[in-house]
Amino acid sequence: MPIYDYKCDGCGHTFEETRRMADPPLTLCPECQEEKVRKVLSTGGVLGSIKNGEAGGGGPPMPPCAGGGCASGMCGL
Ligand SMILES: [Zn+2]
Numbered sequence: 609m610p611i612y613d614y615k616c617d618g619c620g621h622t623f624e625e626t627r628r629m630a631d632p633p634l635t636l637c638p639e640c641q642e643e644k645v646r647k648v649l650s651t652g653g654v655l656g657s658i659k660n661g662e663a664g665g666g667g668p669p670m671p672p673c674a675g676g677g678c679a680s681g682m683c684g685l
Contacts, residue, residue: 618644 615622616637625634635643 613648613681615648616640616642616645618642622648 609626609628611624611626613622613624613630614634614683616639618637619640619642621639623638629643634647635645637643637645
């Protein structure tokens with residue numbers, strides 16, 4: 609399941625959400641309750657790990673940096 613990064617243009621809050629393709633676009637900021645949230649591009653490492661997890665075939669979702677080389681520092685590993 610893809611994880612998207614979101615950023616609020618109102619208060620600058622950033623967060624991650626796991627979304628399905630069928631879900632409506634996320635626009636409401638959980639911090640300031642304004643509809644100023646926009647999706648931002650994830651890091652290459654996150655996208656790569658997600659692709660690897662899907663290739664495994666129905667296994668548990670892999671943490672963003674399981675493949676090593678976390679460039680964002682957001683995973684705490
Ligand atoms: Zn906000």
